[in-house]
Amino acid sequence: MPGAPGVTPREPGAERHERRPGTVPGPAKPDRGAFEPSDKADSARGHLSPAPAPARPPGQDSAADAPARPGHPDLAPAPERPAVTQGPAQPSWAAVLGNTARLWARRRADRLGPSGRQHRRVVAVVILVVIVAAAGGLALVASRHGKPGPAGQQPGSAANSGAAAITSAAAIRSHAATWVAHQVSRNATVACDPVMCAALHSRGFPAANLVPILPARSDPLGAELVVATVALRNQFGTLLAKVYAPQVIASFGTGQARIEIRTIPPEGSAAFRRRLGPAERAVRKQGAQLLRNKRIAASSQARAALAGGHVDTRLLATLAALAARHPVQILAFGDANPGAGPAIPLRAADLAAADRTSGLGAAAYQRWLVGFLRAQRAPYLATSITVLHAPGGPVVRIQFAAPSPLAGPGG
Numbered sequence: 001m002p003g004a005p006g007v008t009p010r011e012p013g014a015e016r017h018e019r020r021p022g023t024v025p026g027p028a029k030p031d032r033g034a035f036e037p038s039d040k041a042d043s044a045r046g047h048l049s050p051a052p053a054p055a056r057p058p059g060q061d062s063a064a065d066a067p068a069r070p071g072h073p074d075l076a077p078a079p080e081r082p083a084v085t086q087g088p089a090q091p092s093w094a095a096v097l098g099n100t101a102r103l104w105a106r107r108r109a110d111r112l113g114p115s116g117r118q119h120r121r122v123v124a125v126v127i128l129v130v131i132v133a134a135a136g137g138l139a140l141v142a143s144r145h146g147k148p149g150p151a152g153q154q155p156g157s158a159a160n161s162g163a164a165a166i167t168s169a170a171a172i173r174s175h176a177a178t179w180v181a182h183q184v185s186r187n188a189t190v191a192c193d194p195v196m197c198a199a200l201h202s203r204g205f206p207a208a209n210l211v212p213i214l215p216a217r218s219d220p221l222g223a224e225l226v227v228a229t230v231a232l233r234n235q236f237g238t239l240l241a242k243v244y245a246p247q248v249i250a251s252f253g254t255g256q257a258r259i260e261i262r263t264i265p266p267e268g269s270a271a272f273r274r275r276l277g278p279a280e281r282a283v284r285k286q287g288a289q290l291l292r293n294k295r296i297a298a299s300s301q302a303r304a305a306l307a308g309g310h311v312d313t314r315l316l317a318t319l320a321a322l323a324a325r326h327p328v329q330i331l332a333f334g335d336a337n338p339g340a341g342p343a344i345p346l347r348a349a350d351l352a353a354a355d356r357t358s359g360l361g362a363a364a365y366q367r368w369l370v371g372f373l374r375a376q377r378a379p380y381l382a383t384s385i386t387v388l389h390a391p392g393g394p395v396v397r398i399q400f401a402a403p404s405p406l407a408g409p410g411g
Helices: 093-112 114-119 120-148 158-183 194-202 228-237 239-244 268-289 300-307 314-321 361-373
Strands: 191-194 210-212 223-228 245-251 259-265 295-298 326-332 350-354 384-390 393-399
Touching: 114 223, 114 295, 158 194, 158 223, 158 228, 158 259, 191 194, 194 210, 223 228, 223 239, 228 239, 239 259, 239 268, 268 295, 268 300, 268 314, 295 300, 314 350, 326 384, 361 384, 361 393
Parallel strands: 191 210, 191 223, 295 326
Antiparallel strands: 223 259, 245 259, 326 350, 350 393, 384 393
């Protein structure tokens, strides 16, 4: 692992010092949703593949948006993000859907070449009809909620419960859209139904990276992620999980209102499942190499995550590169993936911002650590690098964007 390819240190060489044996106490197990970045996070988005550096994303989630589960008991809570200043008015549903659909039609036509461009008007007309129908459906739903129930219907009846259910579904959709806008790489292509695409676009996710799934579209292929709402689950049925998007990296809500964020492997579902086992073994091997490194100290929770192969490969490579310069203390691993299973890699880590065995003072070590992390290039440039304050001293939290890359069998 030391000297992992692609991690580019920019800090001049420093004298190496061996670490005294020992570990840093920490939580017993990873806590999903505990590593939401603060408003002061350095939010230069990292890539999942070599490409020009993307623009800075909007501010990170506030404490109100994030699941309220502390990942490290000693860390002070991140300050709440100030409200984002909006423009004079939010775009209408029809305008947002129209913009997203036009971009999708343009991409489709460009891929097809001259013949595709000749049929762009036909495609645009079809999409316009769908947009009008979708906007009309939303208006119809809203009007139905504004009407009183049938004669004799008592308060708290089916009409009121239906309105409450729709309000709850809207809140879940809002939470899922906020998560995608703040946690997913700006270079990822996301498939979604028109309403969810509009919600993502309104929260700042690039419209050019949204792939609307219209009723006439037969599959979500071509995207890296799909936001699986009830509309898409009904549209694709069992094919969504079995064929197109086998892995859930986050989920929100329950029942019909449940929304799942699923990955769409480019090699197909069958090949993805075949490669999953060797990839997990490769990650466990990399974690074992880090555990044998005398310049890395880890809490019991961090050691278990490394040994179990539950850490994002970008984090593994970054930790190896850091340890090649100075000793590193890993306090905890975690991420902000609500509802993710144990097979989903942890994308965030808390590192001690000072180390006596490094030969550097506390302030110098923190400057080196933060500077080294910010100097990396994609895909090893973290989404956020935040200094938090704990009773035992400052902590540097590093987090990468979703989705996590699947490790190669070779390690």
